[in-house]
Amino acid sequence: MDAVAIRRQTFAMSRRLIIPNRFAVIAFASGVGLLACSLANALTRAGEAPTPWLYWLGILLIATPILYRLTSEEASPGERLALVCLLGLSLYGVKLVRDAPIFTFADEFLHGYNSNQVSHYHHLFHSNPILETSRYYPGLEGATSALRTMTGMSAYTAGAVVIGAARLTAMSAMFVLFWRVSGSDRIAGIGTAIFTGNFNFLFWSAQFSYQSMAFPLLLLIMLAVVEMDWAARAARGAWQALAALAITAVVITHHITSYAVAVVLVALSLLTARARRAANPWRLAVLAVVLTTLWLVVVASSTVGYITPTVTNAIDSTLHTASGEAPTRGLFQGGTASATIEQAPTLARAVSLLAVLLLAAGLPFGLRTVWRRYRKQPIAVLFGIAAIGFFGALALRLTPAAWESGNRASEFLFIGLAFVLGCVGLERWRPRGREWLGRALAGAALTIILVGGAIAGWPWDSQLAHAVKAHSEEGPTISSPPLAMAEWAKKQDSESNYGALTATSRMLLDPGDQKVYSDFEANLVEVIPATKIVPFQKALLHEAHIRFVVIDRRAVAGDGIRGFFFSEGDAATSGWLPRSAVTKFEKVPGATRIYDSGSIVIYSIEPERKNETLRR
Amino acid sequence: MRGHRDLRLILALTVVCAIGSLITPLGAVRVIFAVPLALVLPGYAIVAAAFGTRLPAWPERIPLTLGISLATAALTSLVLNYLPGGIHGFSWALLLVLIVLFACRSAARRRGRLRGRHQPPSLRSLKPTPVAAATTIATVAMVVAALILAQVTFDNDHAAGFTQLWIAPPKPTDVSIRVGVTSEQQGTRAYRLVIDVEGQAEPVVENFELEPSQTRLVKVGSGGAPPPAGVEAKLYLRGHPGKVYRRVSTQLR
Secondary structure, X not given: OOHHHHHHHHHHHOOOXXXXXXHHHHHXXXXXXXXXXXXXXXXXXXXXXXXXXXXXXXXXXXXXXXXXXHOOOOOXXXXXXXXXXXXXXXXXXXXXXXOOOOOOOHHHHHHHHHHHHHHHHOOOOOOOOOOHHHHHOOHHHHHHHHHHHHHOOXXXXXXXXXXXXXXXXXXXHHHHHHHHHHOOHHHHXXXXXXXXXXXOOOOHHHOOOHHHHHHHHHHHHHHHHHHHHHOOHHHHHHHHXXXXXXXXXXXXXXXXXXXXXXXXHHHHHHHHHHHOOOOOOHHHHHHHHHHHHHHHHHHOOHHHHHHHHHHHXXXXXXXXXXXXXXXXXXXXXXXXXXXXXXXXXXXXXXXXXXXXXXXXXXXXXXXXHHHHHHOOOHXXXXXXXXXXXXHHHHHHOOOOOXXXXXXXXXXXXXXXXXXXXXXXXXXXXXXXXXXXXXXXXHHHHHHHXXXXXXXXXXXXXXXXXXXXXXXXXXXXXXXXXXXXXXXXXXXXXXXXXXXXXXXXXXXXXXXXXOOEEEOOHHHHHHHXXXXXXOHHHHHHHHHOOEEEEEEEOOOOOOOOOOOOOOOEOOOOOOOOOOHHHHHHHHHOOOOEEEEEOOOEEEEEOOOOOHHXXXXX | OOOOHHHHHHHHHHHHHHHXXXXXXXXXXXXXXXXXXXXXXXXXXXXXXXXXXOOOOHHXXXXXXXXXXXXXXXXXHHHHHXXXXXXXXXXXXXXXXXXXXXXXXXXXXXXXXXXXXXXXXXXXXXXXXXXXXXXXHHHHHHHHHHHHHHHOOOEOOOEOOEEEEEEOOOOOOOOEEEXXXXXXXOOOEEEEEEEEEOOOOOOXXXXXXXXXXXXXXXXXEOXXXXXXXXXXXXXXXXXXXXXXXXXXXXXXX
C-alpha cells in the first residue's frame, strides 16, 4: 500500500470517533489529577508545606493514563486526537490552578497592562514602559479585547480563555501535522505527547504572553503547508489562503515567532525545490519574509534594539564559556542563582537528567526511521535537522547569558524532536511476544520525559505558588508587600512615573496600572541596590522623568518568579538590601520618603529645575 | 444559503451570540455568548468559505476553526483600531457578525457553483453510554472543584504581616496632606502616630488600633506656616514607644 493510500485510509478512520467509556475514565483520572494539583497549591497558599508528592501525583494522574493509552495499537485516530487535546488542556489547568488568580508570571504583567490600556483607550499601540517592543505586537491583546469589551472580563480571565484556545489549537494542529507527515495516528499521538515534555510547556508557554498565542499559529501554518502537498489541486488555494491569514496574524503578534515562520517557510521552499515536489510554499515564504520585514521596519523598528543585545550577549557568553574564560551556568537555577533558594532534590534532578538522556538515546533510532520512511518529505527532513539542533540549543543552557536564548530556541526545535522521537517505535517492541512490555516501557519513558521537562523548565521551589493574598488570623484579607504597594499606588491616582526593580515594577503595571520603569531603564538595576547615589545617577532618574523610586529591600526584589508573594513570618532578612540602600535618598535634595512598609520604601524625587541642570 | 444547514446554523448562532453578548446583564453569562462568537464561529465560517465543498476532515477542522478564529480576532482588532470609535464591544460584535455573514455567503456561493451540498457531521457516534455520562459529570465536577479551589483565599498564619505608613503624593494645589496608616498585619495592632509640621509648636499625635486591612487617615494643614513647610510622620508600635517603626516625610507647598 503506498503512502497516499495509507493516508486516505487513516483519514477515513477518523470518522470512527472516540470510545466514550475508556476515554471518560481517562478524563476522570485527569480531573482527579488536576484537583490534586489544585489542592497542593491551595495548601501552599495557606502557608502549609504539602509534600511535593501530592503535586507530582496529580501530574502523573493526568499524564500516565493518557500516555499509556496513546501507545496502544487499537485506539482510533479520533480517540488519540481527543487524548492529546485532553493532555494539553489538563496541563494548562495545572498552570491555572497555580495562579493567584491574578497574574503571577513576569511576562503576564506586561501583557496584562497592554490589555488594560486597550480597554481603557479603545486603541492598540499604547506605550509599555517596561517592554516597549510589546506595544508593536498587539495581536494577543487585540484578540483578548474581543472578550474583554463584549463581556467586561478582567485581563486575567479573558487571557486565560484566549490562551486556552491557543493551547487547544497547538495540540490539535500538531497531532494532525504529525499524522499527515507520518501517515500514522500512533506516531502522531506519541509525538504530540512527547512535545508536552519540552521545558517550557507546563508554565512558560502557558502564560498570557504573545508567544503563547503565536506559537500555535506557527503549527497551523506548518500544517497548511503539508496539506498543500497532499491536497487536491482545487483545495491547495484554500490552504494557501488560510496559511497567509495565519502568517499575517503571527507577524502582528510576536516578533520571534514571525522570524521562525519565515525561516521555516524558506527552508521548506528550498527543501521542496530540491525534492522537486509540486506544491512549493515559496509564495508563503515570500509573504512571511516581506510582511515580517515590513512590520519590523515600518512599525516595530525598536525590536532590533531589544533583541540585538540579547543575541550578541548570548554569542559573547557562549564564546567566553567555550574558551574557559567564564564559568558554566549551574543547572536547575531557573535563571536565578541564590543560596537562599531551595534547590531541586537529587531525585528530581535525576529524573530531569534521565529525561534528557532518553531524548538523546531515542534520537538516532528516530532519525533512522525518518530517513528510511519519510526522507522524501521536506518537512520530515526539517524535523530531523531541528531535532539535532535541539541538542545544540540545550548546550546553550550551560552558558549564563545564552541560556534564555537557548531556552527560547529549544521550544521551536522541540517540534522536530517530538516528531523524530515519535518515530522511534519503542511501543511496538515485543520481547518474546509480550506486547505490554514495549508499551509499558514507552509509557514510562514518555512520563519521565514529561515530568523531567517540567522539573527542568521551572524552579523546583516555585512549582507551587505561594500566597499574594491571605486571610489574616482575625479574618480580613491582607496582601503581600508588593501587591499592597501596587494597590496603594493605584488609589493615589498620580500620573507621575515610578522606577522599581522586577517584582514591584510588574505589580505596579498590573494591577497597579502605573507608568513604571524597571531594571536597565535609568540604570535602576544599579541605582536602587547601591548604598550611595552619585550625581550622574540622579541625572538619569530625572532624564527618565522618574518621580517615585521604589526600593524593595527583599532578597527576591529582582526575582520575576518569587518576588510577588508573601514571605513567611520567620523568614531570614539577611539577604535584604542594607539600610543605606534606602537612606541614600535622604541626601538627595528635594527627595521625600512618602511610603514605608518595612521591606518597601518609596521616595518622591522632585523634578529637577532648569537652573540646577545648567549649574551641573 | 438554502440547502446549507451548517451555514444557516452558524449564521443564526453568530447573531444570537452577538446579541446575547451585548444585551445580557450578567458578565458571566455574556461569556457564554462571547467565547464562541470570537473564538469559534469566525474560524468555521472562513474555513467553509475557503474550501467550498471540499471541506477537510473534522480532525483538521478543529485546529483550523480555532486557529483561524484566533488569527481573525488579532487582525480584526487591527482593523477596529483604525475605524472611528476604536475598539468597543459593539464594534467587535458588529464586525464579527459581518465577517461570519460574508464568509457564509461566500461558502454558500462556492458550494452552489460546485453543485455540492454539505451535511454537518453526524454526532450520533458521540452519544455517551450511561457509565461514560456519569464519569463525565464526575470529571466536570472535579475540574470545577479544582478551579474554585484555586480562586479561594485561605487563612495563612505564616504570612509575614506588615504596616504601611504613607503620605499621599501632594498635588501643587493641595493645601493639606493626607497621612495614612494601613495595617496588613495578622491581628489587631495599637499604634501611635506623631506628625511634625515645620513651624508648628505641637506635633499632631494620634493613638489608635487597626484591625487587619483597616486604614487610619489623618489630614494635616500647614497651620499658617509659610510654604514650603516640611512634614514628618513617625509611626510607633504601642508596645515600643521609643523605637520609630515607620517614617515618612514631605513638603507642604
